[in-house]
Structure formats: structure tokens, C-alpha cells
Amino acid sequence: MEKKILVEISARHVHLSDADLEVLFGKGYQLNKLKDLSQPGQYAAEERVSIKGPRSQMDRVIILGPTRSETQVEVSATDARTLGITTEIRMSGDTKDTPGVTLIGPKGSVKLKRGLIIAKRHIHVTPEEAKGYGIEDGENVSVKIDNQERSLTFDDVIVRVNENFSAAMHIDTDEGNAANIPGSTMGTILK
Amino acid sequence: MEKKILVEISARHVHLSDADLEVLFGKGYQLNKLKDLSQPGQYAAEERVSIKGPRSQMDRVIILGPTRSETQVEVSATDARTLGITTEIRMSGDTKDTPGVTLIGPKGSVKLKRGLIIAKRHIHVTPEEAKGYGIEDGENVSVKIDNQERSLTFDDVIVRVNENFSAAMHIDTDEGNAANIPGSTMGTILK
Numbered sequence: 001m002e003k004k005i006l007v008e009i010s011a012r013h014v015h016l017s018d019a020d021l022e023v024l025f026g027k028g029y030q031l032n033k034l035k036d037l038s039q040p041g042q043y044a045a046e047e048r049v050s051i052k053g054p055r056s057q058m059d060r061v062i063i064l065g066p067t068r069s070e071t072q073v074e075v076s077a078t079d080a081r082t083l084g085i086t087t088e089i090r091m092s093g094d095t096k097d098t099p100g101v102t103l104i105g106p107k108g109s110v111k112l113k114r115g116l117i118i119a120k121r122h123i124h125v126t127p128e129e130a131k132g133y134g135i136e137d138g139e140n141v142s143v144k145i146d147n148q149e150r151s152l153t154f155d156d157v158i159v160r161v162n163e164n165f166s167a168a169m170h171i172d173t174d175e176g177n178a179a180n181i182p183g184s185t186m187g188t189i190l191k
Numbered sequence: 192m193e194k195k196i197l198v199e200i201s202a203r204h205v206h207l208s209d210a211d212l213e214v215l216f217g218k219g220y221q222l223n224k225l226k227d228l229s230q231p232g233q234y235a236a237e238e239r240v241s242i243k244g245p246r247s248q249m250d251r252v253i254i255l256g257p258t259r260s261e262t263q264v265e266v267s268a269t270d271a272r273t274l275g276i277t278t279e280i281r282m283s284g285d286t287k288d289t290p291g292v293t294l295i296g297p298k299g300s301v302k303l304k305r306g307l308i309i310a311k312r313h314i315h316v317t318p319e320e321a322k323g324y325g326i327e328d329g330e331n332v333s334v335k336i337d338n339q340e341r342s343l344t345f346d347d348v349i350v351r352v353n354e355n356f357s358a359a360m361h362i363d364t365d366e367g368n369a370a371n372i373p374g375s376t377m378g379t380i381l382k
Contacts, residue, residue, distance in 0.1 A: 076269070077368035077371075078364060078365065089341065089371060120340065149280040149311060150280065150311075150312070150346075150347055151347045152344060152345050152347075153343060154341075154343050155343050156340060156341055156342045156343075171369075173269060174364075174366075174368035174369050175365075175368075175369040177268035177365035177369075178343075178345075178362075178369035179369075180268075
């Protein structure tokens with residue numbers, strides 16, 4: 001199988017719990033889908049929120065749906081510095097002992113106790129796709145990006161396998177800029 | 192020779208011409224050295240300026256001395272987007288057809304016609320150091336960064352050889368964040 005994989009840049013975004021969604025947007029509020037994402041069932045919502053740290057506030061931050069069991073805010077290391085918050089590189093969902101941040105919506109605000117992370121670069125694949133690529137859940141692989149000005153090879157790319165995924169690598173805006181990727185590109189999985 | 196090289200992150204900064212220094216800080220003004228940089232004769236000045244684009248203004252941007260024949264502003268791709276200016280990845284000094292930006296100092300402001308660039312990653316070495324590393328001026332090499340969370344290999348690293356240099360690789364903050372480098376680290380030159 002060809003080892004090419006779609007590489008997508010995730011700009012800063014927020015996943016909300018039902019409870020926090022209600023505080024920010026009002027009781028019983030439901031997110032409205034703006035557009036589907038590459039991962040089945042995941043979407044960018046029409047709604048936006050502000051995130052506020054000790055040094056600055058960022059407005060119109062994208063909310064990804066559907067809601068989750070816990071609110072999580074994913075930013076780049078550049079963003080974290082701009083907000084004035086020191087946090088860690090974590091896999092999505094691994095928010096233990098991470099710092100919080102304040103979310104501000106049209107109906108209220110939430111001061112998170114934890115949940116601000118810099119996302120660890122990763123690959124989403126179905127079990128079948130994983131077999132095709134010759135990679136396994138939890139494995140650490142490398143992905144090469146080729147272009148004119150800033151080719152590079154990302155190591156420490158964690159593989160996540162799930163029936164509900166679709167083959168794509170996710171990196172943040174700092175990583176995208178370091179590889180001069182305009183939105184998305186194709187990378188090559190190296191092992 | 193060991194292929195290890197110092198890797199330093201350059202945050203956004205400005206190089207000023209004598210003429211622009213005078214407009215920003217006053218007639219006959221001289222920069223005051225805050226601290227020496229790794230490259231002999233180069234220093235961070237005590238003075239700061241603001242840079243202003245159509246979308247935002249960034250304050251307290253570092254000025255590097257001594258003055259140069261032409262003013263140049265080096266930012267990350269993240270910064271360029273925040274400022275609201277589309278520019279290119281260029282080697283220092285290669286400012287032809289690049290966009291300008293407005294500089295604001297305590298005594299005046301300068302609307303640059305050109306000079307805003309995203310610096311292309313590069314290595315500075317003396318002729319002797321180049322020989323030791325087995326690399327040449329203008330060559331394109333790769334440099335591997337090893338750490339816990341975000342190891343990677345930067346390709347498209349341009350070698351610049353000059354008697355007045357000292358062995359160091361320079362990357363911007365996006366690239367530093369993509370490799371999880373806290374300020375500086377040691378990399379390994381691969382060919």
C-alpha cells in the first residue's frame with residue numbers, strides 16, 4: 001500500500017461538555033454544524049467562544065462538535081505563550097494536571113480547572129487502514145513532508161486506531177508553519 | 192568531528208537602518224547593547240519597537256544591532272497571520288518584493304515599503320567549522336532534534352559560511368515549538 005497520508009492542521013479549538021455548553025450559550029443549547037471534519041461524525045460548529053488567559057484573550061475560537069464528557073481546549077505552544085499559560089504536550093483526553101483557562105460565551109463564562117493542552121501530533125486510522133499502512137495502535141511513527149522551502153520529517157507521531165476514524169494526521173499551527181503547509185498536504189509515513 | 196550543533200530560536204525581531212533608527216528614536220540616536228548574541232558582533236538592543244499590520248500590532252519587539260543597510264523585520268508565520276500580512280520564507284537580506292509593515296518608535300513611525308520576512312532556517316559557521324562538519328556554503332542539509340515529545344528532522348537547512356560567524360543553527364518560534372525546544376538545544380547535522 002502507498003504510505004501517503006493526508007496531513008491536516010488543527011487551528012486552536014475547543015471541545016465542550018454539555019454542562020459547559022449550557023453555561024456559555026444558554027440552557028438546552030445545541031451546537032449547529034458549520035462543516036464536517038475528516039473524522040466521521042466530527043464537525044466544526046457555527047458557534048465561537050473566547051478563551052482568556054492572564055496575558056491575553058483570543059476571540060472567535062472554533063468549537064468542534066459533538067460535545068464530549070469533558071471540556072478541552074487545544075492550542076499551539078505559540079498560543080499558550082500568548083495567553084500567558086504554561087501547559088504540556090498531551091494526547092487528546094489526557095488532561096490530568098493540566099492548567100485551565102477561562103471560556104467566554106454569549107450567555108456566560110466558565111473558568112476551567114484543567115483542560116488546556118498542546119496536542120501531541122498523531123495519526124487517525126481505521127483498523128483496516130492501519131493494516132494497509134503496516135502500523136499499529138499506540139505506535140510511534142515518522143511522517144515526511146516534502147515541499148520547496150521547509151521540508152521536514154516529524155518523529156514522535158502517535159498512531160490511534162479506531163473503527164470510527166479516517167486516515168489523517170493532525171498537527172497544530174506551529175507544526176504546520178514549521179513545514180510550510182497551507183492548510184493541508186500529503187505526507188509519507190516512514191517507519 | 193562531532194556533528195552536533197547549537198540550535199537557537201529567534202523570536203520576532205527587527206534590524207534597523209541608520210535612517211529608520213533616527214526616525215523611530217530621534218536624530219543621532221545610537222542603540223544600546225542589552226546582550227551579545229551567538230554571532231560575533233551581533234547583539235540584542237535595550238530598545239524595543241512596535242510593529243503594526245492591518246489586523247494587529249505587536250509591541251516590545253526586539254531590535255538586533257548593529258544597524259544594517261536596510262531595515263528588515265523577521266517574524267514567524269504565526270506572527271505574519273496575526274499581523275494580517277502574507278509574506279514569504281526568505282534568507283536574511285533577500286527582501287525583494289516582500290511586503291512592508293509599520294514600525295512605531297518613541298519618536299516617530301516608519302511605513303516600510305518592503306522587508307517583512309519569515310526567515311528560512313539556516314546554519315552559521317566559519318570556514319573552519321564548515322570543514323569540520325563537512326558542509327559547504329549554500330548547501331542544503333538536515334538537522335535532527337531529539338527529545339521526549341516532538342523529535343523531528345529539519346530538512347532545507349541552508350548553510351552560510353563566513354569568517355565572522357560562529358556555529359549555530361537558527362530557527363523561528365514556530366519551528367522551535369514544532370520541535371518542543373525551550374530556547375535552545377543541540378541538534379545533529381545529517382547529510
